[in-house]
Every structure is written in C-alpha cells, then in structure tokens.
Amino acid sequence: xxxxxxxxxxxxxxxxxxxxxxxxxxxxxxxxxxxxxxxxxxxxxxxxxxxxxxxxxxxxxxxxxxxxxxxxxxxxxxxxxxxxxxxxxxxxxxxxxxxxxxxxxxxxxxxxxxxxxxxxxxxxxxxxxxxxxxxxxxxxxxxxxxxxxxxxxxxxxxxxxxxxxxxxxxxxxxxxxxxxxxxxxxxxxxxxxxxxxxxxxxxxxxxxxxxxxxxxxxxxxxxxxxxxxxxxxxxxxxxxxxxxxxxxxxxxxxxxxxxxxxxxxxxxxx
DNA sequence: CTTTAAACCTGCTGGC
DNA sequence: TGCCAGCAGGTTTAAA
Numbered sequence: 001x002x003x004x005x006x007x008x009x010x011x012x013x014x015x016x017x018x019x020x021x022x023x024x025x026x027x028x029x030x031x032x033x034x035x036x037x038x039x040x041x042x043x044x045x046x047x048x049x050x051x052x053x054x055x056x057x058x059x060x061x062x063x064x065x066x067x068x069x070x071x072x073x074x075x076x077x078x079x080x081x082x083x084x085x086x087x088x089x090x091x092x093x094x095x096x097x098x099x100x101x102x103x104x105x106x107x108x109x110x111x112x113x114x115x116x117x118x119x120x121x122x123x124x125x126x127x128x129x130x131x132x133x134x135x136x137x138x139x140x141x142x143x144x145x146x147x148x149x150x151x152x153x154x155x156x157x158x159x160x161x162x163x164x165x166x167x168x169x170x171x172x173x174x175x176x177x178x179x180x181x182x183x184x185x186x187x188x189x190x191x192x193x194x195x196x197x198x199x200x201x202x203x204x205x206x207x208x209x210x211x212x213x214x215x216x217x218x219x220x221x222x223x224x225x226x227x228x229x230x231x232x233x234x235x236x237x238x239x240x241x242x243x244x245x246x247x248x249x250x251x252x253x254x255x256x257x258x259x260x261x262x263x264x265x266x267x268x269x270x
Numbered sequence: 271c272t273t274t275a276a277a278c279c280t281g282c283t284g285g286c
Numbered sequence: 287t288g289c290c291a292g293c294a295g296g297t298t299t300a301a302a
Contacts, residue, residue: 159296
C-alpha cells in the first residue's frame, strides 16, 4: 500500500535481513514459479533494490525476482522457520540460515533473467526513480520540459511512472501544494520560478517522506499523524478536506483528478 | 497523442 | 456477529 518512499524503506529492511546470505529454501504460491524453488535454494541474494514501486531481488544464479505490491502487497521479515499467521495469503517465502522474508497478497510477481530485465514491459518504460540520489533539480526541470511531458497537465503527469518512477497519489497532492501549483497547469506554461519550485519539491517531498518514515503505518490510513520526530513527514493537504490550509487558513478542497482523489488549497495554489 | 473510465488484484472499514 | 458495498496509497486496457 505504498508509494516510492515506503517501497524503498521496505527494500532497505529486506536487504539488511538477507543480502549477502545464502538461501536455504525458496517457496512460491504461483504454480508458474514453483520450478524456481530448487534453482534458488543455495543461491546468494546479491541485492534488493526498488525501481519506483517495483522491487528487484537479484540472485547470484543470473535470475531476478520482480515484484510489485500494487495497493495491498506487503513484505514481512521473520526469523528462519517462523510463519507469522497474518490472515493474508502468502505468495513468496525466501529463507536463509537466520532470516526469512515473506511476501503476502501481491499478485504481480515474476522471475526474469537478470540480463533480460531491461525488456520487462513495466520496468522498461519507467522514468528515473524520484528517490535516486543522483537525480538533481536541473535534471528534473529538464525532464519537465521534455516534449513528451511539457504539454501534459501536472495532475496526470505526476502519477505517470514514465515521468518519474515512485511518485504516487499522496505525493502528488503534497508536491503540488508545496510548489503552490494547480493540477491543471502544464510544464511548458510555467514561469521559470514556478518550474524551479516544482523541480525542487518533486525531489524534496519524496525525500523527506523517505527520510522520516513517510506514512508507514501500523494498521491505519492516517498513521502519518503518529510520527514522533519534530521534522516528521505530515500530510499538509492530502486527506484533509475541509481543514484549514496550514499556510493561509483557507479550507482544503478535495477533487477528482483522473479517477484518483487530489487535495489542494485553492488560495495558495495557482 | 492525451484524458477518462472501467476492470483487475486484494484487504479493510463502515453501515445495515 | 455477519455480510456486503464501497474505498484504497496502483496499473492496465479500452474508449473517447
């Protein structure tokens, strides 16, 4: 149930648990993947890394596990041999000597030859990961002005994974609010200062979310309110219809944009 | 080409 | 308590 920041934090935890370790066993619920169970036993997990919201788990036998959690998939980490009964359906289990990583509920799971991953129909079309530390404001500004994107409305563009992978629905509202822009604006019509602000917020909002635990939740949709540190990530407009804008006090509006909800301050955003 | 709508995957919540 | 409708932070497909 995640956007880029939540996926990346999950990847960090998984990597810490099993990267560099040798698999004792592998298990798949998908009949089409069960032929890999024997081939993965004894393999070393080389890396676990996200690209946008997709997760790539690479093994030292030339194969990579592709998984996408969509709205509902969730990874858990347990001590080897354990299976916490969650009520959810277990889809993948990778077990090392010490730890096991378990994927529940996800349906978009596949094994790919590592050297053929570039041909994956979803991965191959993704834009740069918005949380890639080498991505800078100049690159994002240039991408906004790319002819493929410059004429699009920001509302649609910010959810398009071909533009920036890892963006998602709460980030869209928060980025547009931080940049003080309305979703119907288009990159090519922005003033230079607006374009710069948008590029800056496209990087800083997701990074802030990632750095401060984002909206990782303990069972509730509004768990962003539970974060404790002073600089904790909070929704300023998302999910706050009718509440006063933190900048000007105007009531925050909820709109439909595409088929997704979008929140904005009609006074701050232009 | 862009935008919109519906479908799909699965889980959770709220209402009756 | 139990069932069902509706909704969700995602993506694909088809239609407009």
